[in-house]
Amino acid sequence: MKKPSGRASGAKRSPVPKTVDDYLARVPEPAHSTLEKVRAVIRSAAPPEAEEVISYGIPMFKHKGMLMGFAAFSNHCSLFPGKSPLETLKDELRHYRTAKGTVQFPVDKPPPAKLIKKLVRARIAENERISKR
Numbered sequence: 001m002k003k004p005s006g007r008a009s010g011a012k013r014s015p016v017p018k019t020v021d022d023y024l025a026r027v028p029e030p031a032h033s034t035l036e037k038v039r040a041v042i043r044s045a046a047p048p049e050a051e052e053v054i055s056y057g058i059p060m061f062k063h064k065g066m067l068m069g070f071a072a073f074s075n076h077c078s079l080f081p082g083k084s085p086l087e088t089l090k091d092e093l094r095h096y097r098t099a100k101g102t103v104q105f106p107v108d109k110p111p112p113a114k115l116i117k118k119l120v121r122a123r124i125a126e127n128e129r130i131s132k133r
Contacts, residue, residue, distance in 0.1 A: 020052045020059040030108040031072035035059075038070050038079065041113045045120035061120075064127040068120055072107065079103040079111070085122035092118070 017023040020039070027035060042061055043050075050063035058080070060069040069080035076097075083101040086093060092115055097104040103119075105111055 016057050017054055019054065023054060023059050027072045031077055034077055034107055034110050035070055035072055038077070038110050038116060041110075041116045042068050042070070042120055044113075045117040047124065063124065064131045067123045067127065075107070076104045077107050077110070078105070079116070079119065081119040081123050082126070084126050085119045088122045089115070089118055 014026070017026065024032060024035060024039075039059070046061050046067055047063050050061050050067060053060050053062050055062075055066065055069065058069050058071040060080070061067040066082070068082075071078050071080070080102055086098050086101060086103065090098075093103060096111065103111065110116070
């Protein structure tokens with residue numbers, strides 16, 4: 001017996017976006033504007049050679065490993081900095097819902113730029129330590 005897919009009968013999955021711009025073009029407002037702001041803050045804190053990629057269907061910044069991802073969902077947006085930065089900055093993240101390397105925030109209110117930059121820097125430091133092993 002075939003396992004149900006969870007989609008409506010006959011519904012087709014939209015193709016995975018190939019670029020971050022493709023991904024963002026599919027995101028409705030207000031999440032679209034929110035994620036554009038998040039993207040700009042991550043870009044400003046990431047090393048100049050960091051590249052934007054799509055991984056697991058979401059935008060990610062990559063430099064010596066994955067730095068940070070971001071995505072929109074129906075009722076929230078998320079950052080994906082990984083587990084270690086969340087532990088390092090747990091006090092500053094206490095007003096956000098967090099789990100398994102994810103920070104959730106409202107679709108119309110990104111976390112402060114200062115906090116996003118701290119998460120990126122924590123992840124850069126972690127990737128640097130790992131790459132020196």
